[in-house]
Structure formats: C-alpha cells, structure tokens
Amino acid sequence: MPISIKTIAAKANVSPSTVSRALHNDPRISEDTRQAVQTLAHEMGYMPSQVARSLVLQRTHTLGVVVTTIADPYVSQVMAGVEQAIAADGYTLLLATSNGSAERELQAVESLCQRRVDALLVVSSRAGDLYSSQLHQIGRPLVMINNIQKVGSQGYSVCTDTAQGAQLATEHLLALGHRRIAFIGGPPGHSGSERRRGYLDGLRAAGVEPDLRWLLPGVGAAADGQRALPWLLDLDVTGVICYNDLTALGMLAAAREAGVEIPGALSVVGMDNLPYGALSTPRLTTVDQGMAELGRRAAQMAIAAIADGAVADVVLESRLVVRESTAGVE
Amino acid sequence: MPISIKTIAAKANVSPSTVSRALHNDPRISEDTRQAVQTLAHEMGYMPSQVARSLVLQRTHTLGVVVTTIADPYVSQVMAGVEQAIAADGYTLLLATSNGSAERELQAVESLCQRRVDALLVVSSRAGDLYSSQLHQIGRPLVMINNIQKVGSQGYSVCTDTAQGAQLATEHLLALGHRRIAFIGGPPGHSGSERRRGYLDGLRAAGVEPDLRWLLPGVGAAADGQRALPWLLDLDVTGVICYNDLTALGMLAAAREAGVEIPGALSVVGMDNLPYGALSTPRLTTVDQGMAELGRRAAQMAIAAIADGAVADVVLESRLVVRESTAGVE
C-alpha cells in the first residue's frame, strides 16, 4: 500500500486534483499550496504510480524490445545503442526473449503489446512475414532491426547492408591476391543469404567463378568455424569469410590447435566487429556492422514514430576493419 | 484506441464483468456465454490491458533490473540466467542502466519503483549503502547480485565468493611452482578488494610474503592488461592473476605483440569465465563465477520473495577452469 495522491490530499486538506496539479507545477495553483503539497509529498516519500498514469494517458513511455537472447554479443551491442538513445527521453525498456523461436517471438510481441508498450523493437526477427497478419492488431510502431523481409505498413526497418559488407570482405581478399575463397554460412532465413549473395557477387565481379564446395554450412557459432577448418584445408582455399566473428574466432582457435598459420596459410575475415576481435590472436580482420548505431537509430525511429509518424527506413553501410588475420597470398 | 472489455460486452449483450469472468473461465459463467465471449474476443483481436489489470491487482508481474550496461559481457551472462529463470513464471523484465554512476543507479531504481515492478534486481551495484535510506520507501523485495555490502532488512544478496575464487587461482599458480605472482586489480569499492584479499591470503597461506609492487592497478578493461605487461616483465614475476577475463585477454594480446610467450614466460589466469576465454590464444585459464547461475538464483529469490517472503542469501562457490594460459614454472 504505497502512499497515493489521495493520502497527500487528505493530509494537506485539499482535493486530489489539486495535489496532482501542484506536483505538475500547474500555474493555476497558488504558490503557497504548491509548496505545501510538494514538501509534503517529498516528506511522505510519495512515488507517483506510472501504471495509473499510463492508464489515463494511454502512454506508458516504454519501449518493448524482443531479442533472441541477451547473451548474444551482437544483441547486447545493439541493446547498448538502444539504451544510449532512449536515456535522454525518459523511456524505459521492456525486454522479452524468443530464444530464436518464431513462436516464442510472437508470444513475446503479444506480451509486450498487452503491456501497452509505446513501440516495439525486434532484433533479428525469426518470425518475419508472420507479422503482416498481426500488425494491424499491434497498432503501435514496430521497428525491425537487422531483418531483411519488409513488413507491412506500420513496420519500419533498420539494418546494415550485409550483402555489401560481405562483398567488401571478398574484395579485400581478392585485392590481396586470393582466388580460392570459401564462405561459412549462418542460420537460415537470416542475413545469411544476404551475406552469401555479397560474397558471390564479389567473386563474380572479379571474374572468379565460385566453386559450390566453397559454401560451407554453419549457424553462427564458434563450433562452425572449428568444424569447417579441415574442409577448408581439403579444398585448398587460401581465404575464408565467416558469417560472423564468433565463427571466425572459432576458426582461429581451431587453426592454432591444428598448427595452421593464420594469416600465413589461410586468411580469415569475420563479420560484426565484436569487441573481442581486437584481442584475438591474430587480431581479427572483420566487417563492422555498426550494431550500436543500429540500436540508436532504431530507438530514435521508434520515438519519432510515437510522436507523429513519418520516419524513413535506414540502411547502414558496412565498414571493413583490416587487422591481422588476412594477408597477401604468397 | 485498442478494443476493450466494454466493446466486447456491448457486442455480446452482456456486462463487462461477465466478459471478464468469461475470459478467465470463471465457473459461474454458463458454457454458452463463455464460448460466445471468447470467440468474440478472439475475432475482435482483443488484447487485455495489463496496465489496467496491474492497477487493480496491484501486481505488475514485472521484475526490474538495474545494470551498469548490457554491453558488459558479465552483465549479459547474468541477464541470460535471469531470463531463463523467469521465462516459465510469466514475468517480464524492465531494464534500466546506470552506466556505473551511483546517482543514475538510484534514479533507475526510482524509475522502476514508480513503474511498480514487483521486485528489483541490481547487478554490481555502485550505490551500495545508499539504499539503506531508501529501502523502506521501495517497499518491494530487492536482490543484489554481485554486491558485497549487506543492505537493510529487505535487501537480499546473491554473489560469488570471489575471494575464494582468487585464492583458487593463486593456489593453482603456486601448485605449478610459481612464487612471484602479480595481481591486476579492478574498479574500486567492488569485488576488487575481495579478489585481492583472496590473492593475498592464498600467497600467505603458502608462506609467500607478497611484494607490494606485485599489486597493479586496473579498472577491469582490456587496456589494463596491455598496460601492465611491461611492469610485469620488470618485476620479474612468473605468473599473474587478472581482475577479470577482459584484462587477461588484453594481456594475452599484448604479450603476443611483445613476443612474450604465454604460458612459457608468464602464466596468466583470468576471472569470470567469459565465452571468449575458450577461444583465445592460448585458451585462457580462469575462475568461473557462475554468472548465469547467479542470475537464475537471483530471479528465483525475487519471485519467492514476492510470493511470501523468507528467502535466504546465496553465496556461490568459484570454480577453477584450467586451460592453456598457465603452466609449470621451468
């Protein structure tokens, strides 16, 4: 039973409405009563109930965020960006996780909607087109982060041009003289196909016809990199582009254990630019996806959309970060 | 203007209360009307307002979590544990960040309280004893994660015994024959002093009198490890314990650049057991702090405390994880 506006009203011998107005510095309230009410509220340790406010104002000042899991470093980098952007505006985050399941993602969205978040952010959606049917029911701005499929009218999108990023990586290896370049893929239906496309485009643009065996499977885990290494050696490739940094780091670890010199025997480039890439051995060449920026822009878009509407989708450029895991072919 | 219980009531020619009961499968409602109401609600895409429910039930089914930043891998591991634990109970997380500032931490707590979270989790608090004054106003269970200072009556605590962890690390190095062992510290007022104590105790228990110069400063960043390396070489130590894995990874990277063999010339052990420690070169020997378990336990405690009360504080044991960055002294 926390103390309410009525308790204060009773103690101050005024009506609840007066208390409300006094606390909001409504000019219609006399200086005296305002002072009295405010000090009283402070003394009694009054904490306004945002849930009651939300009910009448029909605004919760809350952003709902759906992620696969916060343990994913990609996700937490994005979240950091979101946090930065909303800090000033007094919004708070309501977090829900899907564990990568489309079904649970939809549940999460529903749960957040019931809690009447002012807008929704979905990172790396697994449900994609399933939204089109639900979206009109959601009735609040939805910003997809790192999602390829375009969603209906109310869905906005901010993502990185990962195809371009993968192409950048490919061109980097090509420029170093590599011709036999493999690609380790990621989870299906994701930016994985985009990245693969960029890789293939990059190769073809340079007149290199890709060998289908160069396309290795993966789900974006470190183990994929470890598993892929023997194949790579068999295929006699000199460079490899990994779906993400985690896969690349796994490959680095496997290579060291197998005694494969990197970048001497094999050049590897990751994607994402996680903080740890700068600390690996050798330091990882990668493609920055601007995760924090992604989060920031998404949050800004959401807030803008809440305020009035009209916001435009964003596609960020990827940026090549050359470090030590790539070198010219001998 | 989302559709409400009243809209349905009007359409079904019943009162709002009947709709409410029908949706909750109240046995007093006839099978017919229940069916009618439920299908109608479904057709109209009804989404119950949790904010209205919260207001009358005085329960939000929400846990507030205060962290320094989600970008911190320690934090996100803990959060992952929290998420696991609450998934089943239908709780949702309200997230707030402090950026490591005590003032902003208190603000965050207040914000979450105004939003009437059912319980509060605070990870690696920077405000510590400042709570004692506020706690009675908070009026909801508070669980501190990874915090040393004990807070007042309503404050619970779950943490890892980091002193024991540091001692474990020290004993590990001693057992390998090391005698000159350095320690790189962490941010002040934190488990840093605990860890240092464990280190010192470990040394003294083995009859090794620590040299004060072996105590190097740091704030838990990778740069601290890099910066410390030259000092270490000057001091002629053969082993070093780092405040956390990040510092240790920084040291590994610096060592490679400086041509210092690890563990040949220097054994290094980290603390935390971040996922990346398993991928570093060499793979990092470290002390697991059970972050996910920490999060899980904290969430369970919070939920138990909401339900009735009586929960006991938890202190987890640290666990040594021996990998490749430590070796016997030659």
Added chain:
DNA sequence: GAGTGCAATGCAAACGTTTGCAAAGAGATT
C-alpha cells in the same frame, strides 16, 4: 402458491491518476 435454493448475470466500487468544467471567493468596476 408461497417459499427455498441455485445458477447466471449485472451493478457498482475500487485501483491511482488526469483534466474539463463548475464553483467559490476576492477584488475591481460600474
């Protein structure tokens, strides 16, 4: 045929706010 019991439903208050409108006083103007 009046009373009893039961099943199904509705009324209204409550949760803690905000806010349009009315009311009450106090001066100031005629």
Added chain:
DNA sequence: AATCTCTTTGCAAACGTTTGCATTGCACTC
C-alpha cells in the same frame, strides 16, 4: 450595491480492469 473578472480550488468522469454483493429468473419443494 450589483455585476464582472480573475484566481484558486473542487467535482466528477474517465482510463480498463476485477470482484463482492445484489438481482434476476427458474425449477423445486412443501
């Protein structure tokens, strides 16, 4: 002295639920 204006305050409805209690209707029972 009556009216007007202005400042300060209060009333009451609204937001979308839940829930104790009252009401209704109906089939039984005596």
